[in-house]
Amino acid sequence: MLHLIIETETGKKLRVEVSETANVDKLVEVACDENGSAKEESVLFFKERELQCGKALSDYGITDGATIILKVATRGRMFKAPDVSKSETKKTGKNNLLYWYLDKGLNYGGKCRNKECKAHEQNVMFHRGFGKIDPSDDEHIDEIVRCPGCKKVFEVEANFFFQCQVEIVYKKSGDEGVTRLPVKRVVGDDYWKLGEEGGEKSNYTALKLVVSPLE
Numbered sequence: 001m002l003h004l005i006i007e008t009e010t011g012k013k014l015r016v017e018v019s020e021t022a023n024v025d026k027l028v029e030v031a032c033d034e035n036g037s038a039k040e041e042s043v044l045f046f047k048e049r050e051l052q053c054g055k056a057l058s059d060y061g062i063t064d065g066a067t068i069i070l071k072v073a074t075r076g077r078m079f080k081a082p083d084v085s086k087s088e089t090k091k092t093g094k095n096n097l098l099y100w101y102l103d104k105g106l107n108y109g110g111k112c113r114n115k116e117c118k119a120h121e122q123n124v125m126f127h128r129g130f131g132k133i134d135p136s137d138d139e140h141i142d143e144i145v146r147c148p149g150c151k152k153v154f155e156v157e158a159n160f161f162f163q164c165q166v167e168i169v170y171k172k173s174g175d176e177g178v179t180r181l182p183v184k185r186v187v188g189d190d191y192w193k194l195g196e197e198g199g200e201k202s203n204y205t206a207l208k209l210v211v212s213p214l215e
């Protein structure tokens with residue numbers, strides 16, 4: 001048996017046992033049972049690598065006594081239409097347009113194309129929040145990402161991060177494998193825009209984000 005320590009984001013340490021031939025799926029199950037969290041919202045990391053379901057623990061060099069980090073991310077629960085009347089305090093110094101403000105975590109940005117809207121052809125923002133997010137696969141993106149001014153759907157052009165930390169795994173066309181960026185901490189009044197590195201819009205064929213509150 002392998003005796004492992006599961007450490008949660010709050011610093012809680014749980015002791016679990018799995019067989020030496022166990023795979024990641026089994027460890028997720030055991031860890032979630034012990035922690036009381038939902039499997040689909042939980043991600044395990046060992047030495048900063050995300051453990052992928054279907055792989056064996058030995059693929060990651062996990063041996064007896066290892067410490068595994070458990071992160072719980074809620075998916076699809078943080079959606080809320082921004083209340084513009086309460087948005088005054090959430091504006092940042094970058095842009096004072098009424099419908100362009102950032103809130104903590106991931107924000108989807110784009111332009112409102114509705115001619116009737118006060119924000120027509122202006123930048124607008126939708127607050128997505130925290131979670132384990134695959135923007136290309138965000139099941140509600142086409143229905144819920146709406147302009148805070150006119151409540152009409154807008155097309156997401158960029159991902160903005162504000163006062164959070166984000167883990168990013170991406171693949172671009174032509175890449176052989178995925179690239180994992182170091183954990184990015186976005187602090188203070190500045191935001192961070194994904195895909196702007198080098199001044200060019202990046203075309204991701206795969207993009208996975210884990211957006212968490214700052215510790």
Ligand SMILES: [Zn+2]
Pocket residue numbers: 112113114117118119120147148149150151152
């Ligand atoms: Zn609008």
